[in-house]
Amino acid sequence: EVQLxxxxxxxxxxxxxxxxSCAASGFTFSNYYMAWVRQAPKKGxxxxxxxxxxxxxxxxxxxxxxxxxxxxxxxxSSLYLQMNSLKSEDTATYYCARHPYGGPGGDYWGQxxxxxxxx
Amino acid sequence: xxxxxQSPATLSVTPGESVSLSCRASQSISTSIHWxxxxxxxxPRLLIKYASQSISGIPSRFSGSGSGTDFTxxxxxxxSEDFSIYYCQQSYSSLLTFGSGTKLEIK
Numbered sequence: 009e010v011q012l013x014x015x016x017x018x019x020x021x022x023x024x025x026x027x028x029s030c031a032a033s034g035f036t037f038s039n040y041y042m043a044w045v046r047q048a049p050k051k052g053x054x055x056x057x058x059x060x061x062x063x064x065x066x067x068x069x070x071x072x073x074x075x076x077x078x079x080x081x082x083x084x085s086s087l088y089l090q091m092n093s094l095k096s097e098d099t100a101t102y103y104c105a106r107h108p109y110g111g112p113g114g115d116y117w118g119q120x121x122x123x124x125x126x127x
Numbered sequence: 128x129x130x131x132x133q134s135p136a137t138l139s140v141t142p143g144e145s146v147s148l149s150c151r152a153s154q155s156i157s158t159s160i161h162w163x164x165x166x167x168x169x170x171p172r173l174l175i176k177y178a179s180q181s182i183s184g185i186p187s188r189f190s191g192s193g194s195g196t197d198f199t200x201x202x203x204x205x206x207s208e209d210f211s212i213y214y215c216q217q218s219y220s221s222l223l224t225f226g227s228g229t230k231l232e233i234k
Contacts, residue, residue, distance in 0.1 A: 043223070045171075053163075053171065053214055055223040067221045069128075103170060111177070112161040113216050113223045117170040 010034040010116040012104045017121035020094055030087040030104030030118055037085035043107040044078060044089050045114060046100035046123075055113055056102070057089060072098075094125045129153055129217050131160075133226035139234040140205055148200040148229045150215035155195045159219035162191055162200045165228075166211040174213075175200065205231070 016028040028044070044056040057078035058067040066078050077090040087104055101122050105114025130153040140146050150160060158178035163171040173182050175191035178198055188203040202209055210233055215226040 045225075052228045053165075053216070053225040055216075055225065058221065058223065067223075069222060110159070111218055112173050113218065113225075114163075114171065115173050115176070115182075117172075120170055 010106065012106065012116060012118035014102065014104050014118045014121035017102065017123045019124045019126065021127050022095060022125055024094055025090070025092045026094060026123060027091070028089040028102055028104075028121060028123070030089075032085045032087065032104075032106070035106070037080075038082040041107040041109050042078075042080060042087045043105045043113055044087075045103045045105055045117075046098075047103070047120075048097070048100040051100075054100075058107060059087070061109075091123070094123075096125050099123060099125045128222055129156060129220050129224050131215050131217055131224055131226035133213075133215060133229050135229060136227070137230045137232060139232050141234050142207055143204055145201070145203050146205055146231065148202075148213055148231075150193075150198040150200070150226050152196045152198070152217060152219075156217050156219035158194050159217055160191075160193070160198045161216045161218065162189075163214045163216065164209075164211050165214065171214065202231075207233075 011033045013031045043058045059078045075093045079088045101120040103120045104118040106116040132151045134149045162175040165171045179191045212228045214228045
């Protein structure tokens with residue numbers, strides 16, 4: 009059974025940093041692209057980052073480029089999202105998703121982790 | 128960036144009715160469109176991939192169609208558990224984008 013479990017969320021002040029983690033199991037992690045998708049309260053889904061199987065290629069929307077960094081550790085079947093210079097508009101539930109290459113942004117999703125950026 | 132426009136924003140229907148939800152892309156994306164269902168306080172669930180390909184475990188009343196710029200998610204005879212929000216998402220570009228969603232509510 010595919011499982012994705014996020015952790016690391018919480019309350020953080022504007023301008024500070026936070027690192028999210030996602031532990032994957034039930035599939036060969038190193039064979040899949042992975043992605044982070046977020047959802048602000050009462051809002052729609054927004055793609056945040058994608059990483060290739062080896063980690064050599066990463067993609068971001070303009071809204072987070074230069075502030076967020078996606079990474080992975082295939083030996084630990086783990087995905088990460090380093091978030092720097094956080095803004096109030098980054099407040100959202102962050103989902104880890106398995107992203108088949110060229111396919112759905114997420115064929116499997118984690119339960120999500122809440123990040124609140126507030127002073 | 129590829130913009131996806133979903134319509135209508137809200138659709139009010141009676142259980143047992145059949146419905147069609149629309150997703151229009153700002154440029155041709157072949158069949159690189161995927162549909163998700165999100166129930167309140169739950170993670171999104173993949174319903175249809177590549178415009179019309181079914182997903183294991185998803186009821187057969189859900190189907191998808193379209194290519195190029197116009198796509199449709201159809202639900203044949205809506206059931207009570209189907210009232211939720213539906214999103215389309217494109218993977219034609221590596222810069223993924225989602226539509227703003229269609230809320231299916233009980234009339």
